[in-house]
Amino acid sequence: MSATLNWIGYKTLVRKEVKRILRIWGQTIVPPAITMTLYFIIFGNLIGKRIGTMDGVDYMTFIVPGLVMMSVITNSYGNMVSSFFGAKFGRHIEELLVSPLPSYVIVAGYVSGAMVRGLMVGSVVTMIAMQFTDIEIHNLWVTFSIALLTSILFALAGMVNAIFAQKFDDIAIIPTFILTPLTYLGGVFYSISLLPEFWQKVSAFNPIFYIINGFRYGMLGRSDVSIGTAYVIIILFVAILGSVCLWLVHTGKGLRS
């Protein structure tokens, strides 16, 4: 009985989040599509022609997995922080907090909403990429599962940020000063083999490096790390951040007085 009621609550929350994404499509879908098109034109086409190949594939093809992942990461994270913090700031998070929904349903509902946006934008970027280069997916299951896990991971990270944020500035700091640098340094535009040995070792501490390489393996069959290591790292972070989010929502940290 309770499981049925929770399932209805979960579906309601996801529907509400998806409706929000579609209502403000000009902010959620269009800007990343335009940005990524520019990346493909400038880095892939204009500069990429002079670079030639990277890791055995032409440069345009090489950057596709990184740019798709970059879209999934920023949009999953961005959707969660803006929606969850907006609900906290506008106090309509109270609609959920006074409801009988258990913490895990609230976390799952918001994470699913953020995943929808991350994967939707990721799909749009993939379709744009297909206009610039021919892509033959090396392993569909790996490609899809890494994208799925990545969207979960960054939705959870966004939730932690939103829970602790007190003002709108607080939800801009992490993406600007941590997420974007880690994404760019995670091998979106280059293979780690180009770096000096010291910086190769430093890159090994960047979780986004494993995500991008795992996804690149799925799409192109090429990676700087083993696919097993990539899965372990991603699943480990999902488990840690998932537990943190559940604990935060359950105890009401930053949500209940």
Add this chain to the structure above:
Amino acid sequence: MPTINALEITDLNKTYSNGVEALKGVSLSVEKGDFFALLGPNGAGKSTMIGIISSLVNTSSGEVKVFGDSVQKNRSAAMRHLGLVPQELNFNQFESPLDIVVNQAGYYGLTRPVAIERAEKYLKQLKLWDKHDKPARQLSGGMKRRLMIARAMVHEPELLILDEPTAGVDIEIRREMWEFIKGINDAGTTVILTTHYLEEAEQLCRNIAIINHGNLVENTDVKSLLASLDVETFLLDLREPMTVAPVVEGITTRLLDSSQLEAIVPKERSLNNLFAALDQAGVHVLSMRNKANRLEELFMRMVNEDNRDHQLESSL
């Protein structure tokens, strides 16, 4: 078999992280089907108490049970009995009233067809259906308050808590809201109301609790509370201006201005005494009214007495 109270609060304490003690060992119960007023001045602890009942505020110690289910031990079950109309607007202003109410129904496990049917029913009852698909930010202040009532009612809770539902609402809409809430109570829903309009509490509620400085000052039924009122204060509008208040035996009189007289009449004195004395003094009264409603007079006295005790304790 003992009957389960709608609300059972036991030794409730709340100290915020900044050290403010909002509630100090409050215990009270509200019977099923009651129309209960929770009164107190600003900062008395009312909103903290409502926050704890609705699980928006964590308790420091003590327990709250809603229809027998502990908010602290079995939150989900307790929340299923409860509907909350908060003091501050807390819905997404960009969503439509229909979406707001339907979503809330979904959080309580109502299937979508039932949720839509119920939302339509309550939005119509609260005269919001014309605006059901407009963004909520376009609603007037009174409409926004009624929207929160519709949202709280959509899962048809057994206990409805209204935290100052008529604040800032014009008198016509306020009276319509009273009728709606009275209808809900007559249909069996237990209602707890906090308000600064004591006339509202006097007209609607059967039982009452007054809290001040986080303590329960009074918890009784409205009738016996009003019966304990030993004086009533009246304002009399005079036909001719006066400079000195007439002396009336056993009744305290004073001029508020040259044409308005205040008379404090003890319960054992008849108003006839007052009018006889005024007539004898050649004073003609055009009209008369209560200075404050009776509950307001009692409320002010209790709170003032409690404030004096509190100041005395603080100075020791």
